[in-house]
Amino acid sequence: MTALLTLQDVRVALGATAIGPLSLRVDAGERIAILGPSGAGKSTLLRLIARELRPGGGSLHFAGQPLASWSPAELARRRAVLPQQHGVAFGLPVELVVALGRVARQGDGRQDAIVREALMHAQAEHLHGRRFDTLSGGEQARVQLARVLAQAWDSRDGLLLVDEPVAALDPGLSVSLMAAMSAFAQARGHTLIAVLHDLNLAMNHFDRLWLMKAGRLLADCDALPATLPLLEQLYDTRLRMLKDEHGLAILPMLGAMEART
């Protein structure tokens, strides 16, 4: 089986942050969380894979072809991106923002239905008809998520790249949306790569972790309880793990700072 995505000695320098060289291989259907402290280069790595940044060296291949050789429209049919920041100019209506996920596709008459279903998946169906710029931060995040779902709605074996998808949401919503996103990806064979800050979402909804620190890959490992020491090293803090029949929870050890000094 050929890899969906390969990075070979990829490097990039972007102002103060330089990342790489990184060599990684992603197979179809994987669920990968990128973790690391702020400024470690997580978003930069995601933007590299999204073709938003050009690598300063090395090569990226997507579905067997060099990433740079994909036409914008063809690439948009196979991979969708949810960026961290998502302002929309000019107060477009919510349903148009979601429909823009499909702007590069041939019309098939199912657009309106897909837009509605995508909004429902993102728990934002009540926002249909509203102006995007009048929504709260959490509502905007859900509409943008719906746009990404609409883009990947009827493709198979694609790639979803999401940067902090649930950062602006309250706990219940962030868990249910993460689950919905994960199920959406699995049902279509999409690979999911997410930048996350929440260790618990990463451990419970993802199979594989990329731990990034200071622009380098500290570890590429499975999302299993055994990674706890690596996570402690990643964040320079002591952590403890709780486990019950519902899943794992990782919490910082109180007084961790004193313990390390």
Next chain:
Amino acid sequence: MNTLGSALPSPVAARRTRRAWPRPMLLALTLVLTVIAAAQFGAVPIAAADWLNGPWSEAPKSGGAHVLWQLRLPRLGLTLAVGAALGLSGALSQALFRNPMAEPGLLGVTSGAAAAVALTLTVFAGLHTALPAEMRLWLLPLVGFAGAVAVCFALDRLSRWLAPGSIAALLLCGLALQAMTFAIVGLCSFIASDEQLRAINFWTLGSLAGANWTMAAVMSGALLALGTIALRVAPRLNALALGEAAAAHVGIDVERLRWQCIAMVALLSALAVAWCGSIGFIGLMAPHLARQLVGADQRLVLPNAMLAGALLLVVADTLARTLAVPAEIPVGVFSALIGAPWFLVLLRGAVRRMGSA
């Protein structure tokens, strides 16, 4: 119509509940009535019979028929086309810069074209070469286009380099470029003869007095062609509202789209400037009116900005030529008198929404 357009929910279906269609109809109706009224206004009274006594008619021409068919109607034709061109170029530059405060006049694009035109006139005068009227008609828009493209390009690079996405940076860049182009115009008027000075003054204030049927026809043709292209890229312009990175993610060739827009804005500005001088603020007001009427969807904003631009300019030009009969006030004076306060109101709104510019 095109593959990209068909992929979005139809604007009609999406907005049916909000009665999006009657409003453009109302706008178009207002425009038609205004045009008829504008043709009636003026020093020479127009009788109903004069409307039927057109170029095709064998009947002896009255003074009214001559004024109507040889002066007012070609002028109105040009006014409509130029107004629509200004509205469209304003809407396109706002979409391009993702900024409701963008306008070719404010950004220096129009004065870039004017500077290129002034420079050309002065150089020809310096060479003691009389420019044949025919050549003048075509050379000036061409030169103006080059000037407008140069300013667009500089603006695009400079504002991205200084502070991407900032309204203040964009407007200040425009201001700097405008100052530069004004300096060129100033230099030209400094070395120009009296006759050239009058010609250059005409460009800085703007007037539709030189209109004829040829200009009206060429301008309308260009507008039709560019308007068609603009409507075809409208869905992609909507995607640009997501931001350049996100527009690329959903499959838009952003660089190509930028250049298409820049070329259209420059061409529309150059055509308007070369024949009618720089008429400010129509490009700011028209798209704003359009968004108030039909919402922010570019597929509706672009055609309605054209209608609104045409309406605004017809009103301004009618005032310009009737208020001080038999003298004529430059139309740019009126558009600026209405437009500048409008700009301040818009700026206040933009600053409030964003917290800061």
